Amino acid sequence: MNTNTVKTVFIIAVLCFTQFTNAQVYKDQFAHTFSIVARDVKTGEMAVGVQSHWFNVGSIVAWGKSGVGVVATQSFVNPAYGPNGIELMEHGTSATAALKTLVEKDEGRDFRQVAMLDVNGNVDAFTGANCVESAHQIIGDNFSVQANMMLNDKVVPAMEQAFKTNSNLPLAERIVKVLQAAQDAGGDIRGRQSAALIVVGPELTAQAWQDKLVELNVEDSEAPLVELERLLKVHNAYNFMNEGDLAVEHGDMKKAMEAYGTAQNMFPENLEMKYWTAIAMANSGQLRDALPIFKAIFEKDNNWRIMTKRLPKSGLLSVSKSELDRILKL
Incomplete structure (x- = not known):
């Protein structure tokens, strides 16, 4: 069986499954919202970035897979667009063709709003005739912004403008700016409740747990975008901690301390970041410099002192008994 035949058989199988799922999902899941792929x-x-006045919007709207593409499915949601769209794109169907295929087979298409983007930058969107106004979409170069049940017609153009004017930012931060612009322009006519952000990479990953580079979900909040922005900063700070840990493993303490320092500047109130920095310093022969950090941490929460006593047995703290005593007596 040649490659084209295999691809055709696969698409037919997906369409058969899609016909079944579309018959079951019509107007029972609501996610009137604004989003960007x-x-x-x-x-x-x-x-994919999204905000809505609906609980846990990210769980049904945002879909993505590294090396394949992303999907936002909203309005009266048919969640099947997510996994089915990803499957079609993974097997070589462009985002445009995948969306066309799925919309044509959807009896509830007039109530749907969907956007798809593939790893090659192909992007398309669909807004059904019965989506609640204000409902619009704008498809651009490597992006699509779409919204329904908005307060006014300014929301989607504001999203487009924000995406274009923040091209200097990393993608995750750029998406947050787009969502903030939508809210500032009027946003969802009902208000706001939840938000989500996923980022996937350009290459397929061998391990499923490595697929999402960013996966943040604010399920219920009076200010979901404020919380989403905060979570993204925490996420980035912990990434620097991971960089520091890798540098320690390679014996590059200068690089490690730079990474740890960046993390702590981003999240200064976090004791755990300070603690593991001190542990890394103690393990690398910099106990004198680590002692003041340990002392400050222990004064705020004595549980970290108890933790320190346990670490040598696990091999996470490699200091002498006398050095351990110095730390614990702080």
Whole structure:
């Protein structure tokens, strides 16, 4: 069986499954909302960002897979667009063709709003005739912004403008700016409740747990975008901690301390970041410099002192008994 035949058989199978799922899902899942699907032309990363006045909007709207593409399915949601769209794109169907295929087979298409983007930058969107106004979409170069049940017609153009004017930012931060612009322009006529952001990479990953570069979900909040922005900063800070840990493993303490320092500047109130920095310093022969950090941490929460006593047995703290005593007596 040649490649084209295999591809044809696969698409037929997906369509058969889609016909079944579309018959079951019509107007029972609501996610009237604004969203963006986008690709960073420099890194190849792809993302979905969304906010809505609905609980846990990200769980049904935002879909993505590294090396494949992303999907936003909203309005009266048919969640099947997510996994089915990803499957079609993974097997070589462009985002445009995948969306066309799925919409044509959807009896509830007039109530749907969907956007798809693939790893090659192909992007398309669909807004059904019965989506609640204000409902619009704008498809651009490597992005699509779409919204329904908005307060006014300014929301989608504001999203487009924000995406174009924040091209200097990393993709995740750029997406947050787009969502903030939508809210500032009027946003969802009902208000706001939840938000989500996923970012996937340009290459397929061998391990499923490595697929999402960013996966943040604000399920219920009076200010979901404020919380989403905060979570993204925390996420980035912990990425620097991971960089520091890798540098320690390679014996590059200068690089490690730079990474740890960046993380702590981003999240200064986090004791755990300070603690593991001190542990890394103690393990690398910099106990004198680590002692003041340990002392400050122990004064705020004595549980970290108890933790320190346990670490040598696990091999996470490699100091002498006398050095351990110095730490614990702080």
